[in-house]
Amino acid sequence: MNESINLKPGQINGETGIWEMVIGLEIHAQISSKSKLFSGASASFGAEANSNVSLVDAAMPGMLPVINEFCVEQAVKTGLALNAKINNVSIFDRKNYFYADLPQGYQISQFTKPIVGEGEIIIDLDDGLQTTIGIERLHLEQDAGKSLHDQHPSKSYIDLNRTGVALMEIVSKPDIRSPQEAGAYVKKIRSILRYVGACDGNMEEGSLRADCNVSVRKSGEEFGTRCEIKNLNSVRFIIQAIQSEAERQVEILEEGGKINQETRLFDTSTGETRSMRSKEDAHDYRYFPDPDLLPLEFSDSWVQKIRETLPELPDLLKKRLVTDFGITPYDASILVEEKDYVDFYQKAANGKDGKLTANWMITELFGALKKENISLSDSPVSPENLGQLIALISDGTISGKIAKDVFAEMMISKKSPSDIVKEKGLEQVSDDTEILKLIDKVISENEDKVKDYLGGKDRLFGFFVGQVMKISQGKANPSIVNKLLKEKLK
Amino acid sequence: MSDLLKFDLLSASIALKNKEFSSLELTNAYFEAIEQTSALGAYLEIVKDHSINMAKASDKNFKNGTARPLEGLPIGVKDMFCTKDIKTTASSKILENFCPTYESTVTQNLWDDGAVMLGKLSCDEFAMGSSNETAARGNVINPWLKNIKMSPGGSSGGSASAVAARSALAATGTDTGGSIRQPAAFCGITGLKPTYGRCSRWGIVAFSSSLDQAGPLTRTVSDAALMLNSMAGHDKKDSTSANLEMPDLMNYLDKGIKGKKIGIPKEYTQDGISDDIVTFYEKSINWLKESGAEILPVSLPHTKYALPVYYIIAPAEASSNLARYDGVRYGKRNEAASLDEMYEVTRGNGFGEEVKRRIMIGTYVLSSGYYDAYYLKAQKVRRLIKEDFDNVFEEVDYILTPSTPTTSFELGKKQDPLSMYLNDIFTVPASLAGMPGISLPVGLDKLGLPIGIQLIANSFDEPGLISTARVLERSAEFNFIADGAAK
Numbered sequence: 001m002n003e004s005i006n007l008k009p010g011q012i013n014g015e016t017g018i019w020e021m022v023i024g025l026e027i028h029a030q031i032s033s034k035s036k037l038f039s040g041a042s043a044s045f046g047a048e049a050n051s052n053v054s055l056v057d058a059a060m061p062g063m064l065p066v067i068n069e070f071c072v073e074q075a076v077k078t079g080l081a082l083n084a085k086i087n088n089v090s091i092f093d094r095k096n097y098f099y100a101d102l103p104q105g106y107q108i109s110q111f112t113k114p115i116v117g118e119g120e121i122i123i124d125l126d127d128g129l130q131t132t133i134g135i136e137r138l139h140l141e142q143d144a145g146k147s148l149h150d151q152h153p154s155k156s157y158i159d160l161n162r163t164g165v166a167l168m169e170i171v172s173k174p175d176i177r178s179p180q181e182a183g184a185y186v187k188k189i190r191s192i193l194r195y196v197g198a199c200d201g202n203m204e205e206g207s208l209r210a211d212c213n214v215s216v217r218k219s220g221e222e223f224g225t226r227c228e229i230k231n232l233n234s235v236r237f238i239i240q241a242i243q244s245e246a247e248r249q250v251e252i253l254e255e256g257g258k259i260n261q262e263t264r265l266f267d268t269s270t271g272e273t274r275s276m277r278s279k280e281d282a283h284d285y286r287y288f289p290d291p292d293l294l295p296l297e298f299s300d301s302w303v304q305k306i307r308e309t310l311p312e313l314p315d316l317l318k319k320r321l322v323t324d325f326g327i328t329p330y331d332a333s334i335l336v337e338e339k340d341y342v343d344f345y346q347k348a349a350n351g352k353d354g355k356l357t358a359n360w361m362i363t364e365l366f367g368a369l370k371k372e373n374i375s376l377s378d379s380p381v382s383p384e385n386l387g388q389l390i391a392l393i394s395d396g397t398i399s400g401k402i403a404k405d406v407f408a409e410m411m412i413s414k415k416s417p418s419d420i421v422k423e424k425g426l427e428q429v430s431d432d433t434e435i436l437k438l439i440d441k442v443i444s445e446n447e448d449k450v451k452d453y454l455g456g457k458d459r460l461f462g463f464f465v466g467q468v469m470k471i472s473q474g475k476a477n478p479s480i481v482n483k484l485l486k487e488k489l490k
Numbered sequence: 491m492s493d494l495l496k497f498d499l500l501s502a503s504i505a506l507k508n509k510e511f512s513s514l515e516l517t518n519a520y521f522e523a524i525e526q527t528s529a530l531g532a533y534l535e536i537v538k539d540h541s542i543n544m545a546k547a548s549d550k551n552f553k554n555g556t557a558r559p560l561e562g563l564p565i566g567v568k569d570m571f572c573t574k575d576i577k578t579t580a581s582s583k584i585l586e587n588f589c590p591t592y593e594s595t596v597t598q599n600l601w602d603d604g605a606v607m608l609g610k611l612s613c614d615e616f617a618m619g620s621s622n623e624t625a626a627r628g629n630v631i632n633p634w635l636k637n638i639k640m641s642p643g644g645s646s647g648g649s650a651s652a653v654a655a656r657s658a659l660a661a662t663g664t665d666t667g668g669s670i671r672q673p674a675a676f677c678g679i680t681g682l683k684p685t686y687g688r689c690s691r692w693g694i695v696a697f698s699s700s701l702d703q704a705g706p707l708t709r710t711v712s713d714a715a716l717m718l719n720s721m722a723g724h725d726k727k728d729s730t731s732a733n734l735e736m737p738d739l740m741n742y743l744d745k746g747i748k749g750k751k752i753g754i755p756k757e758y759t760q761d762g763i764s765d766d767i768v769t770f771y772e773k774s775i776n777w778l779k780e781s782g783a784e785i786l787p788v789s790l791p792h793t794k795y796a797l798p799v800y801y802i803i804a805p806a807e808a809s810s811n812l813a814r815y816d817g818v819r820y821g822k823r824n825e826a827a828s829l830d831e832m833y834e835v836t837r838g839n840g841f842g843e844e845v846k847r848r849i850m851i852g853t854y855v856l857s858s859g860y861y862d863a864y865y866l867k868a869q870k871v872r873r874l875i876k877e878d879f880d881n882v883f884e885e886v887d888y889i890l891t892p893s894t895p896t897t898s899f900e901l902g903k904k905q906d907p908l909s910m911y912l913n914d915i916f917t918v919p920a921s922l923a924g925m926p927g928i929s930l931p932v933g934l935d936k937l938g939l940p941i942g943i944q945l946i947a948n949s950f951d952e953p954g955l956i957s958t959a960r961v962l963e964r965s966a967e968f969n970f971i972a973d974g975a976a977k
Contacts (some may be wrong), residue, residue, distance in 0.1 A: 056590060059814040062572045062594060062693040064728050094638035094809050096856070100829055105813020156829075158818065221724035241816060291807055293729050395652065 012216070014250045019216045022244045023176035024136075025238075027189055029199040030143065030207040031167045037142050037166035038065030038108060045205050048157040049148075057164045059103035064292050067092075071166040072296060075115050075140050075304050076197040078168060081196045081313055082135050084119025086303050092140075092293045096286040101145035101158050102275045109169075111287040114139035115296060121192065122315060123184040124333045133185050134173030168198065174213065174223065179239040179246075186210055186235050187337065193315055195339045203233050210238055214245045216253065224249070225259040229266050229273050241266035245273045287444050288463025317342060325354025334362055340376055347383035352390040360390060364404070368411050377479050380414045381407070389417040397421065398428050402474055430477040433485060435468070438476060440490055442467045453489060462483070494519040495656045495976055499713035502659060506552060506562045511550070514841055516608055516659075517671025518766050521563045523976035524608065530631045530974065532642075532652040534569050535577050536609035543607040551604065560720055560903050561604030566658035569610045570617055570751040571597045571704070572693040576607075578702030580695040581625040582615045582839025584815045587730055594693025595725045596662065596704045603720040608975055612648030615842045616805075616812065617669055617697045618891050620913040622647025622676040623901060624844040631676055632898050633974030634939055643871040643913075644747045649707045650677035660708040660717050666701045667800050668894075668917025671929035675893035676941020678931040678972060680959070681707045682714040683917075685949045686924035687732035689718075690725030698804040699730070701921050711930060711959040715739035718952065745957040752778050752958075753788035753886035758916055763895040766935035771892050774932055774943045777965035778890065778958075783837055790878040795871045796919040801911060802855050802868035802924075807902040809852025815840065847907065872922050879923040884947040888958050891916050893929035893942030900910060920946045928959045932966040940970070 002315045005013050006476060036043050039056035056063045079086050093111040111470065118140035122130050144165035149156050171191060174382055190201040199206050200373060210233075215226035215467050246265075249259050264273040265284070312320070314336040318438055321332040321342070335345045338361045349357035365386065389406060392398045398421055406417045406426065413420070422429060429435060442464055443450055453460040468481045494516050496506055506513060521538060540562065548562030572578045572590040577584040593601070601607065614624040621641040622630040630647045631639040633655040642651035644944025650673035653661050658771030662672040665683035682705045687705040696702060706717035719739050725731045750809060754775060759768070779785050817823030817836035826834035840847070855864035894913055904910050920927040926949070929942040943962065947955035 015795070058819055060572075060592070060820070061578070061588070061814070062590075062691070062697045064692050066727060089974055096813060098816065098830075098833055100816075100818050103814060103819060105809050105816060115617065121793050191726065196953070284858050286853065286858075286861075288806060288810070288856055288861070291730075292696075 008178070009031060009180045012246060012250050014254050016254055017218060017224060019246070019250050020172050020178060020253065021179070021242065022215045022217060022220055022228075023178075023182050023242060024174040024213040024227070025172045025182060025185060026211040026213070027186065028211075029078075029170060029189075029193055029201070030199050030208045031071050031164050031166040031168060031198055033068060033071050033074065035068055036164040037071050037140065038067050039164050041164065045166045045207075047161055049157075050161065053160040053163065057103065057160055059105070065108060065290075067293065067296065068166065071140060072115070072298075073306060074196070074430065075138060075168050076298075076303060077196045077310060078170075078198045079116030079138050080119055080121065080303075080307050080310055080351055081192045082116070082119040082170070084135050084138065085117035087100065087113060087115055087117055088116040088298055088300065089113065090139075090296045092290045092296070092486050093287045094290045097283045099144065099147075100156060101147045101160070101163070103145070103163060104159065104293055107144065108290055109141035109144050109294070110139035113295075119249065121185075121188055123181065123188045124182055125180065128330060131181065133175045134183070136171040136173050138168055138170045141169055157165045176260075179242040182212065182242055183235045183239045186238055188314075190230075191337055191339070195311055195313055197311075203235075206233060209233050210417055211260060212242055212245075214242050214249070215259070216246050216249045224253075225261050227259065227273070229263065230263055237268060240271050241273055244271055248273065254482045264301065291422060325349055325358070327355050327358045331358040331362060338376070344376055348386040348390070350387060352383075352387050353394050357387065357390050359387060360407075364407055368407075372411070380412070381410050383417050385410060392417055392421065396417050396428055396430055396477060398426055399478060400429070402426050402428065411475050426475060428474045428477045429472055432480065435472075435476055435480055435484055437482070438472055441471065443488065461489070464489070495523055497659075498662045498709040500710065500716055503560070503564055505572060505714070509552065509899040513545040513548040513564075513606060514542065515564065516614070517541050517564045517608070520608055520657065520659065523655070525974045527633065527655040527657045527974065528549075528657055528890065530633055530651050530657075531628055532611055532630050532648040532657060533566070533608075534579065534581070534610045534612050534648070534653065535578055535900055536628060537607060541577070541606055541608055541737070542727070543889075544601070548604055548606060552885060558602070558604035560600060562606060563604070564606040564659050565600065566608045566609045566611045566649060566652050566661040567597055567660065568613050568646050568663050570613060570664045570695045570697075571662060572695065573597055573610065575608070576610065576850050577609065578695070579626070580616045581613050581683070582815075582840065582842070583625065583626040584846070586626070586822055587833060588821050589879050592693060595690035595722045595727065596694065598721060600662070600717075601722050605720070606664060610622065611652055611658070611661055614645035614647065614669075615845050616695065616808070617645035617664055617666055617702075617846055618808070618844050619644040620668070620672055620910050621899070621904060622651075622673070629901050630735050631974070633900070633972035634678060634898065635937070635971045639901045640939065641676065641846045641901050643676035643898065645669040646673045646681070646707060650674055650681065651677060653677065653679045653707050653709060654972045655974055656971075659840050660706060662704060662709045662721070663915075664697075664704050665921065666698050666703075666804060667921045668703045668914035670707060671677055671893050671917045671927055671942070672913055673945055674929045675691040675931070675940065676898040678940030678968070678970060679707055679709055680711055680930045680963075681705065682955075683921070684718060684722060684952055685732070685926045687730055688722045688736065688926070688950070688952065690723070690728040690731045692725055692727040693696075698807040700807060701804060708753075711928070711956060711963045712740075712743055714928065715743060715956045732950070734950060739953060739956050742953040742956045743960050745971055746782065747778065747958050747961050748782035749784070750782075750888065750954075750958065751784045751786055751886040753775070753786050755788050755793065755889060755891060757790050757793035758891040762912070763892060764897065764935065766933075767892050767895070767897070770933045770941045771890075771943065773858060774788060774890060774962060777962060779963065781961045782784050782963075786810045788882045788889065790882060790919065791876075792874045793919055796875055796922055797911060797915055799868045799871045799875065799920060800914070800918045802864050803872060805848040805852030806865050807852070808857050809849045809856065812841075812845070812849060832976070844907070875919055876923040879920070879925055879946075879948075887947075887954060889946040891944045891946065892918065893944040897935045897937070897939035897941055916944060925949055926952050926955050928957055929957055930963055931960065933968065935968060940968075
């Protein structure tokens, strides 16, 4: 590789020139619904194996699916949040294949007529730029059960708790050009889903998973043959898998080979993808409309009613934070990433210095939480207490430096900052006479340095400030110390 | 005892109310009849203790004056209906020991209205067949000829044979392409397939979901009305169930047909239809005319495509509906080294020839590359067939056709599946259109086998269908009893 070439993200510098990636994502988002898509069984995660299974889920003879209207509403809500076309008539199809954890022998999905059509979203990239990614469609489908292959030397066990749980599959257009964009896209979709409340976006529990379609081409060429990497459950893996898959494809093409259209799996231990099945082995799913279900039909006025229940979505919210709180667009974009970030921020910044609050929240609070591996919802520092800390800084009760100590204490004891300040006597000293006493003490103890300073060694000014701060135990107001010292040492 | 078998559903109901005999007596009479006719092979399962408990409970209700519409009437249930804690096999080896923990909506409706369950009746495997010969546990015999083993028709062959043999007062059936009407015709009884959506499909083993419909097999048209009254009704558990109130059919028994228009479709008088049937078809036309109906020639131009369309759509849906019988959760399993092999041996041993044939046809017509040419095209033609009926029902009120092109045939004599499929040629079109049809016996052919005539009505016009069928029934005066019936 020629290291001197400045590659953009998503570009690969091969022997024959620069390649670019073409990426499309299929995101499977589990709908936050108490019951399953076509049965009344609980859709909760983590229950004892096979305890959330209805007769319908187990595909007993003569059992029939009945659509869960709540799930339909969530799909429409999400569609509206993706700026997408809502199809007033959509159809459920059967996707037929045999597997032990698929009791019906088919998955009920939507094939030719999905509930949501084309849309688009804007994603934020690290360099502060934005780009638009097209949405191809969103459809409703059932999840399959779980096969457990590690419980017995020769048998597999089946857990049907997940069978029939409602999923939305959100399919992007092949508009994504780098692993980083793919990561930003997933984050944005997750954020929208959480705002809307349609999915908790929890990737560890599998509520959000992605299949990535990756191909490579030289700039301006037609799309190359793609491979699909199945079932990625973290943004980091998505980024790694796409990068490694694209590099694999470039290597094959540059050696004169051809890409086999196939389904691949990402091995998290090696960081590489491996073949799962080729196109020739691909299932023929024999899709056809499910005769047990009527087409889903709803009116424009029903869609309008759903639209009215939509919360403020991240893009608009971001603009509002900039105007209302005077923060930078960059900080705003971090804060709107997650709905609970904004909620926390708006509570903390209420009536306070918005900019200072944003700084503290993003740098100090997020930093501390990350270090402790705690999520914001479990933060020992409440939004009210962070707001109080900001107020204490703003009105000069404590200095920024002391505030950091107070904050550290807040993380441990969960106490309010004013209590901590009071208990430890950390109020900032801003009284001129008090500070002058300290200054006099420092001057009398360092007469030689005063002489040097007055003789032209300007650098020593910092030393005097430091000494005053030190004997005040950090409580002296630094700007007053500065001012009085300057006057004293004229 | 045997006197009790002479009562049909309606007259038995009246007699029970008048305390002429008890439900327990009636039920016991039927158990004797079941024993007497056991060689016919109609019953797969009898549940005597259960039946007797139900009969006793009914007698209590009569005593207390809380009798319900079907109180104390012993009936049989086609094995396609799931019955709680009672073996339900769909006449298939793959479900040979399957015992549901739930009761189908239709049978629950019957029990809720007081009916007494006698047992489960044989049928073609998964209701796929027209002779009851695909049943895993062997043939069912038509009781009409004593010396020759004739087919009762299918797939509700056990139901039809039992009602004709008087080993059930009435029975439930399911009809996908003629499975109630054709066996009713073969066995000289009345069989009604309601409009698609009238009866809930919940708890009925699915064959072809867009066509399956439950209905009654009874001795008379009045009995069919009485029984369908209880079977039908909206069910939230079946998304395709019609949210429509059905009028009390008993109010339509004697409405007559004065001024009604009856259509005679020219496409239903083709070669291959037996002379005796033609004769009785013409007689039937005349009876209706004499009763005040106007007879009009009509055309259903896409009729000739109905059978091919049916044998694409029904197997397509069946291939998917039967995928759940995989040996994983319930039913029969043959162990094997891998999952795929387990599927192969379980399904290979569990399903019979006809079921396998249809699964293969269905899989083929849904396969990529063939879907458009077969399944999609069949769906389009199905729409045209439905439009044919819609158009004709602009001109006439009811359509009269023979129920079958021939009367019953000897068991084992029809080896070729295609000629077997032709049995349903007159019943399949109304199934594809979702419209209600009734077959009733109007006479006997030269061999002494019953001849059935079919009336078809517009969707949800079961009341009119009953009125018209009653007129035909009265004119035909079909009072014959099968030779092999319980005495």
